[in-house]
Amino acid sequence: AQSVTQPDIHITVSEGASLELRCNYSYGATPYLFWYVQSPGQGLQLLLKYFSGDTLVQGIKGFEAEFKRSQSSFNLRKPSVHWSDAAEYFCAVGPFFGNEKLTFGTGTRLTIIP
């Protein structure tokens, strides 16, 4: 069965500091990996996705993620966070083909301090 683990429930970083959010997955086939961001009371916005090719993918808002097959990880990074990055971040895995039934992690809440 597929699963996604986000080991950090809550992370606090200072504005301007670097950020890394961890994501580990378990999937029986070629995974299709996603990072979504959810601001309070809002829906989910896609930050970036990966299914093949270069293992370092660039997304919106200055985010990037690196796929490491050997570690079953897809960690999200940003070199310098802004106060507007405070939100909940979800990692998800899905099938490469077929229906897009995604399995989500439980999320990491990011707090930014001045």
Added chain:
Amino acid sequence: NADVMQNPRHLVRRRGQEARLRCSPMKGHSHVYWYRQLPEEGLKFMVYLQKENIIDESGMPKERFSAEFPKEGPSILRIQQVVRGDSAAYFCASSREGLELFFGEGSRLTVL
């Protein structure tokens, strides 16, 4: 994504009442998905529909919950005889065939 329209955004029901949540997919999208987000949890897949067909309902509770996506009009997620445990945010997403999901802003159900 505001182009996937969900309504109502907030719904309050008393135990035993019915809740109906509506979702209009993005233009050109024929695939609709419903996810549920319980407090402090990630999203859980409920059901995947195409026009007039339920493709995968493996995440739907066996009782009280139903979904449809008629030929005309929005997709509807219906919860009969709601209980407090149904309080959650219900998200709809849509896609073209085989491509990424676009999520709506969710409908937040509170059961008193």
